[in-house]
Amino acid sequence: MKEVVYNSDLHFEHKQWNSELAFWEDELKTFKNRLSELVTRWTDKEVLAQLEHYQNQFILHGGVIENLQETIEKHETNIAGHSQKGDESMDVALVKKHSEFRYQMEAQRQIYADLKKEFFRFLSKYM
Template identity: 40%
Template structure:
């Protein structure tokens, strides 16, 4: 199977889209953490505290994953920028190996985050 290649502008555009989506998720998690704090203050039952802790842990894990993705995207973007600077004429015509592994990772993160968000919204609708 031949390796798919794409233009640098396509990679750059996808990096921007992913960075925006992942940054949005990080911002949304900040809001969710505030809601968790409010629920925790209002409810002292053990089962609710356990659910609050579950979501706190999930948000920590997702933030770590998001930070890693954002870092990896930034590094890849810097590599592309360096190539473009060193090869100004060739950069607009050069083709690069498609970054399907990044795409798979971001799509997986999106799916996992969507499931967590759905679960969290169900929880907050019950206790907020």
């Protein structure tokens, strides 16, 4: 017996991911504001180099967020196309793509959590 994966289930997960990505975007704005504050307080080259490192990391992570959002949007468009045809379950290839994307989200969640921990340690040292 095959397991059926419904479009509504995938859509629900996409909504969850989009909310998480929007939260990350908002957090990154706050982190960038913290960096701006620190730039005005410090002249030490080592500290400034670390600030630049975090600035670059936040820019990179912002790009990753955009890519993830685009991928979700494409998958949503695909789901909508299936739904318009009256096909409420996804084919194996699309479910496989969704599972791979779930893995990407989980990996990015860990990368982002590690970056935040590292940044908070930095802030506690230099704020």
